[in-house]
Amino acid sequence: MSSVSSQTFACSRCGERYQAPVYSFIDAIANPALTDCVLTGELFVRECPRCGCRELIQTPVVYRDAACLVCLADRKLSVEGLDVACARLVGDVGSLIEKVKIFHAGLEDGAIELCKFVTRSELGKEVSLKFLRTEGADNEIIFTYPEAGQMQMLAVGFNVYEDCRGIIGRNPAMQESLAGLVKVDQEWVEQFIS
Ligand SMILES: [Zn+2]
Numbered sequence: 001m002s003s004v005s006s007q008t009f010a011c012s013r014c015g016e017r018y019q020a021p022v023y024s025f026i027d028a029i030a031n032p033a034l035t036d037c038v039l040t041g042e043l044f045v046r047e048c049p050r051c052g053c054r055e056l057i058q059t060p061v062v063y064r065d066a067a068c069l070v071c072l073a074d075r076k077l078s079v080e081g082l083d084v085a086c087a088r089l090v091g092d093v094g095s096l097i098e099k100v101k102i103f104h105a106g107l108e109d110g111a112i113e114l115c116k117f118v119t120r121s122e123l124g125k126e127v128s129l130k131f132l133r134t135e136g137a138d139n140e141i142i143f144t145y146p147e148a149g150q151m152q153m154l155a156v157g158f159n160v161y162e163d164c165r166g167i168i169g170r171n172p173a174m175q176e177s178l179a180g181l182v183k184v185d186q187e188w189v190e191q192f193i194s
Contacts, residue, residue: 002027002034011048012055020046022057028065035065038100044093058093068103071181072096087181095185098130105134107141107161109184110174114164115141117189119156129154 003025010017023043028034037043047054060073069087072095086103090096102109116129127145132153135142139158144151168174174192178184 001025001030009046009055011051011053013053014048014051016048016050018046018049020057022059023061024059026061026063028063032065035100035104038063039097039104041093041097056093061096063096063100065100068099069181070096070099089181089183090185091183094130101133102131105131107131107134108165108168108178110168110178110188111161111165112141113184113186113189114167115156115161116143116186117193118160118164119143119154123154134158 002023004021004023006019007022008017008019026034026038026043028038034043044057045054046057058072061071063070063072067086071087071089072091072093073089074091086109088099088109090099099109102112112131119129120127127147129143129145132142132144134140135155140155141158141161143154143156145154146152168178171192177188182188
């Protein structure tokens with residue numbers, strides 16, 4: 001069952017103090033409707049009842065559904081007894097949402113991170129890519145990245161993803177490092193690429 005408590009916040013715009021629900025465990029197996037609230041980000045937003053200012057709630061939380069388990073934490077949380085094939089640590093809400101999107105699209109996040117690395121290299125610039133969705137009959141991989149204050153979209157062929165998946169499949173060290181509750185991000189890829 002999900003674990004949620006009411007916490008007091010102060011609005012950063014008008015100073016109003018108010019209570020908002022804060023999840024420490026989001027159980028989308030017990031309550032599948034929570035997945036949508038996570039994907040839209042709604043679950044991580046509090047709204048001031050006086051001025052309507054919306055702010056991000058970024059506290060440690062464990063998300064679980066049938067496809068994955070994702071922990072937003074600055075350290076390894078104990079999640080004993082949660083038997084899942086795929087468990088990930090993330091450092092922020094945006095990354096938590098991205099992981100849920102990746103696993104719900106039936107993709108592997110290690111291959112997606114390698115795809116991002118390849119795409120960044122081809123672009124020739126250091127951009128922070130986030131997986132958005134797959135699109136069309138060819139399952140193109142759609143990434144977003146911020147540039148000049150705007151969100152840009154970029155499509156990458158599914159064959160690039162499959163190539164990346166193949167590279168990881170042939171690399172035992174990469175495969176081993178994907179097991180368990182681990183962080184799979186840009187740093188994860190870069191430790192294998194020199
Ligand atoms: Zn306010």
